[in-house]
Amino acid sequence: MNLLTIHKVSVILFLLIYLIKTILLVANQTENLEKFKKLTKVLEMIVSASFLITGIWMLVEIGNIKSFQIIKICLVLASIPVAVIAYKKSNKVLAIVSLLMIIMSYGLAEMSRKQRAVGSNDMGLNSSDTLMVGQTVYTNYCVKCHGQDGNKGFMGALDLTLSSLDEAGVADLVANGKGNMTAFKDQLTAEQIHAVAVYVKTMKH
Ligand code: HEC
Structure with missing residues (x-):
């Protein structure tokens, strides 16, 4: 499992839990909401921590943040206080607003992926996704x-640049x-090997 997969799975789990909570709140199912919150408390903590940590980790690794990613991060971060207030005060409007903010940031990532897919290659990944996967691998x-810059030379590793x-x-x-x-x-898929090869070629002087 790579970081991107863990990130995606956490985001989807997080959205599911949050969606159910919002529905219960809006439907005045106070008792069920409390039960559901208790039941998913630990899971939600794990899922949201993994969602944030993998997200930040990938950003740090990739280094160059794109504008849609900044909007995405701002939306996610801004939704947190809105959600906290919504559930403290049982405010339905705020609960829906915070849910929409998270869904919007998710949609933004998907939309930009579709747009970029115009330049996709025959491996089913577009070029910027390939580089992202390659860099993660x-x-x-x-x-x-080989070291971060390709020239560390541990165990006789050749200088990739x-x-x-x-x-x-x-x-x-x-x-x-x-x-x-x-x-x-045996450890990497053909797609990951292709991606890391593309990435290594970008390290050349
Ligand atoms: C255990 C240490 C080690 C790891 C991990 C490792 N390499 Fe290497 N790499 C080497 C060594 C040693 C060589 C020299 C092999 C030889 O020619 O005998 C090498 C050579 C290479 C070369 C050939 C360079 C040339 O011009 O011939 C490439 C390309 C390369 N590695 C890429 C990678 C990539 C991509 C990864 C990660 C998927 C990776 N390596 C992981 C040790 C490592």
Whole structure:
């Protein structure tokens, strides 16, 4: 499981819990709402922490934040106090507003993904998603030997910024390994290997 998957699953779980809570509040099911809150308290804490931590982690890893991501983060952050007040005061309007804010930020991410899909490649990922997946894979699997910038050289790892391999060559080497370098074909999908190869090619001087 990569960060992006954990993030998506947490967001969807979070939205589901929140949606049910809002429906119960709006429908005046005070008793059921309290029961549901008690039942999902721990789950909600885990889900929202994982949703925020993976989100921030990916942003820090990727480094360049796009404008839609800033709007997304602002919407999510702004929805938190609105939601807290809504449930403290059992205010239905505020509860719906905060739910809409979260759904909107979710929709924003999906919309920008569809827009960018115009330039998608045959692996089913568009180019900026590919780089994002590639960078995540690189950070999780390659940094320990090659370093953040590709030139660390741990265990004899070659300097990636000087590599003359093409994208297919990198993908082949990552899949099958060489010398001290691990083979990754059992740990990574073809799509992830393709993405990390594309990412490695961006490290060239
Ligand atoms: C255990 C340490 C280690 C890890 C982890 C590792 N590598 Fe390597 N890598 C090496 C070593 C050692 C070599 C040199 C292999 C040889 O030629 O003998 C190498 C070589 C390479 C080369 C070839 C460079 C060239 O010009 O020939 C590429 C590309 C590469 N690694 C990419 C990656 C990517 C991408 C990942 C993550 C999926 C990764 N490596 C993970 C150790 C590692």
